[in-house]
Amino acid sequence: MRAVNSDRRMQVYGALLLLPAAILLGTFAYLPTIATLIDSLFLPGIRGEPPAFGGLANYQALIEDATFWKVARNNLVYALGTIPTSIALALGMALFVNARLPGRGFVRMAYFTPTILPMIAAANIWMFFYAPQIGLFNNLLDVLGIDGPNWLGNPRIALFSVIMMTIWKEAGFFMIFYLAALQSLPPDLQEAADLEGTTRWSFFWRVTFPLLMPTTLFVMINALINAVRVVDHLFILTKGGPNNATNLLLYYVYENAFSFFDRPYAATITVVILVVLAIVATVKFTVLDRRIHYQ
Amino acid sequence: MIRRVLAGIDAVSLFATEGRAMVDTKNNDNKRIRLEDVSKVWDGLAAVDQVTFDVSPGEFVILLGPSGCGKSTTLRMISGLEQTTAGRIVIGDRDVTREPPGNRGISMVFQSYALFPHLSVADNIVFGLRSRKVPKPQRQERLERVARMVGLEDYLDRKPAQLSGGQRQRVALARAIIAENAICLMDEPLSNLDARLRGDMRREIKALQQRLGMTVVYVTHDQVEAMSMGDRVILMHSGRIVQDGSPAELYNRPTTAFAASFIGSPAMNLIELEAMEGQTFIAKEPTVPIAWGDAGHCLLGLRPEDIVIQPSSAAGMPAQVIDEEYLGADTIVRVRVGNQTLRARLPGQQSMPSEHCRVDWPVTAAHFFTADSGERRDDIDAVAPATANSRSPISRDTAQPFPDQGAKR
Numbered sequence A: 001m002r003a004v005n006s007d008r009r010m011q012v013y014g015a016l017l018l019l020p021a022a023i024l025l026g027t028f029a030y031l032p033t034i035a036t037l038i039d040s041l042f043l044p045g046i047r048g049e050p051p052a053f054g055g056l057a058n059y060q061a062l063i064e065d066a067t068f069w070k071v072a073r074n075n076l077v078y079a080l081g082t083i084p085t086s087i088a089l090a091l092g093m094a095l096f097v098n099a100r101l102p103g104r105g106f107v108r109m110a111y112f113t114p115t116i117l118p119m120i121a122a123a124n125i126w127m128f129f130y131a132p133q134i135g136l137f138n139n140l141l142d143v144l145g146i147d148g149p150n151w152l153g154n155p156r157i158a159l160f161s162v163i164m165m166t167i168w169k170e171a172g173f174f175m176i177f178y179l180a181a182l183q184s185l186p187p188d189l190q191e192a193a194d195l196e197g198t199t200r201w202s203f204f205w206r207v208t209f210p211l212l213m214p215t216t217l218f219v220m221i222n223a224l225i226n227a228v229r230v231v232d233h234l235f236i237l238t239k240g241g242p243n244n245a246t247n248l249l250l251y252y253v254y255e256n257a258f259s260f261f262d263r264p265y266a267a268t269i270t271v272v273i274l275v276v277l278a279i280v281a282t283v284k285f286t287v288l289d290r291r292i293h294y295q
Numbered sequence B: 001m002i003r004r005v006l007a008g009i010d011a012v013s014l015f016a017t018e019g020r021a022m023v024d025t026k027n028n029d030n031k032r033i034r035l036e037d038v039s040k041v042w043d044g045l046a047a048v049d050q051v052t053f054d055v056s057p058g059e060f061v062i063l064l065g066p067s068g069c070g071k072s073t074t075l076r077m078i079s080g081l082e083q084t085t086a087g088r089i090v091i092g093d094r095d096v097t098r099e100p101p102g103n104r105g106i107s108m109v110f111q112s113y114a115l116f117p118h119l120s121v122a123d124n125i126v127f128g129l130r131s132r133k134v135p136k137p138q139r140q141e142r143l144e145r146v147a148r149m150v151g152l153e154d155y156l157d158r159k160p161a162q163l164s165g166g167q168r169q170r171v172a173l174a175r176a177i178i179a180e181n182a183i184c185l186m187d188e189p190l191s192n193l194d195a196r197l198r199g200d201m202r203r204e205i206k207a208l209q210q211r212l213g214m215t216v217v218y219v220t221h222d223q224v225e226a227m228s229m230g231d232r233v234i235l236m237h238s239g240r241i242v243q244d245g246s247p248a249e250l251y252n253r254p255t256t257a258f259a260a261s262f263i264g265s266p267a268m269n270l271i272e273l274e275a276m277e278g279q280t281f282i283a284k285e286p287t288v289p290i291a292w293g294d295a296g297h298c299l300l301g302l303r304p305e306d307i308v309i310q311p312s313s314a315a316g317m318p319a320q321v322i323d324e325e326y327l328g329a330d331t332i333v334r335v336r337v338g339n340q341t342l343r344a345r346l347p348g349q350q351s352m353p354s355e356h357c358r359v360d361w362p363v364t365a366a367h368f369f370t371a372d373s374g375e376r377r378d379d380i381d382a383v384a385p386a387t388a389n390s391r392s393p394i395s396r397d398t399a400q401p402f403p404d405q406g407a408k409r
Helices: A002-039 A057-064 A066-098 A104-116 A119-130 A136-143 A155-183 A187-195 A200-211 A213-228 A232-237 A249-259 A263-291 B002-022 B071-079 B121-125 B127-131 B136-150 B165-178 B195-212 B223-229 B247-252 B257-262 B385-391 B393-398 B403-408
Strands: B033-042 B045-055 B060-064 B086-091 B106-109 B183-187 B215-220 B232-237 B240-245 B269-276 B279-282 B298-302 B308-311 B317-326 B330-337 B340-347 B356-360 B367-370
Touching: A002 A263, A057 A263, A066 A104, A066 A155, A066 A213, A066 A249, A104 A155, A119 A136, A119 A155, A119 A232, A155 A213, A155 A232, A187 A200, A187 B106, A187 B127, A200 A213, A200 B127, A213 A263, A249 A263, B033 B071, B045 B071, B045 B086, B045 B240, B060 B071, B060 B223, B071 B086, B071 B106, B071 B183, B071 B215, B106 B165, B121 B127, B121 B136, B121 B165, B127 B136, B127 B165, B136 B165, B136 B195, B165 B183, B165 B195, B195 B223, B215 B223, B223 B247, B232 B247, B232 B257, B240 B247, B240 B257, B257 B269, B257 B298, B257 B367, B269 B340, B308 B340, B330 B356, B356 B385
Parallel strands: B060 B215, B060 B232, B106 B183, B183 B215
Antiparallel strands: B033 B045, B033 B086, B232 B240, B269 B279, B269 B298, B298 B367, B308 B356, B317 B330, B317 B356, B330 B340
């Protein structure tokens, strides 16, 4: 009897320990998710009427919404444009500052600076870089006798301009993870390889890169999440324009919710984003983790 | 274990005949190592200070010393992983002082094994062969041979994390010998193994070295490894070579007090002396001389196993038993003589009947070292306590229990 009591008491004790985290997660993650899911099933109430249940009508509208597909495609281009490049750049920078070079502390800090800058401030700096007449880039191109484009105004290159800025902002951040991983690699692996006359290139591909895979995966997931949740710099740079050329998913959600006041539709897009991210996470945990060597 | 070693013999003889074509064994010159005044200075401090030695082909040389004595740095300079500050390193007849590690024709076993954690045992072993672009069929053939030799055939698909310490050690060994280099450097390879496994691996490494005719330079701080494996032991201290000789020489004729205290377990007793009236005594024990003449500036070195403990009625140096430590095969007894503490190693289990006793040692067991420089002195006229005791006028008075010994004189 007593044993049962003490057993139950331990369970209550454990539950109490879990409670703070459970409340926080429930209130700020699961509850909003469920609310969003419910929201997405209603149609917006017109002229103060209460929202009416619409079933999958919003999802139907979404499939037929050309802007949504354009935004989704933009986001895919944005993800493909930013993720591989910023990861490659981050790895390159990490390898560079991991070597013994004079003033490497300074170089490391310089690489990391974009990460410290608040997004709005960074976007303002890039506004100046990209400005058509007075901008830094076009002034530099002028010197070379090239008539620079309207970086943010031309629908063909506006998305590319946004991608460039994101790479600049993210590469330094990812570099820190690579640097930490590189420094945890035992130096005697390099020595063992040196004794066999292994070239640096071959050592990188046969040892360093595979051992950095856990970091690469982590960085990749982070980069993907970042790619989907860009709002702030679009706000400063382009506001999604021109003609939705730089509009991305979360900014489109924002527009629907707060510019067009169509909250159910915004909720619908959010649900789609969540599903896509959930699929990515599942692939990460089930397929990729098994193929990667963790120390 | 024995079966594995026996099974290894066939494989090894096979290996040796096939290996001959690759590692030209008739011409032994590529197995010779010579260091000439090699130094390594870090921030003005010499970690290795003008070290000079030769390693003959097929020799098993131990670099022995306490941590921080420069033995690992010396090894790393031979391998090329560390650049020399001064001096020349010659392998065969080639000056390799400025050659990169990969061009020196050496293999190395690291203390940490340095296995690639993401590669299977097989890939780890052939890693170097792939770097050297050895064709795949040949790689496979050599892998099978070497894996058989070290008893890893059943583990080739495993990752290092799935192996025991001893198995990882074998992978590291296999990786070193598959290159078929004439020279193998080993940096404390056994220090991460438990005591029993260490004993087995000692014998296996030694046997492997002899069968393959490799030249081995082996770094350790473990005197047991040094004594049991080495054809020659180079004892280092503070970046310098203290003594360079066979294990027996190091044990029987240590050239300095440091060498004396480093070899042997327990270490050699180093006893402070004082001189009185042309005779030398153990400090604060002015009854029985241990040497004729003035040797007060010296230390007396006595191996614990050379000391004999006798009842207080026998002849010898009067002493008091402090304690005894039973180790199974033998017993370590600590005794006080004057103000000095001596350790004696006695066979079997011994219990001292009383506190008072006499200690004695043969005159050949006494080593003398200058107290300040630690240098060996062979010019001291030592005397065994029992002999001195029977001759000394002082002892005649104190040595009450031996009237006939006194009368003999």
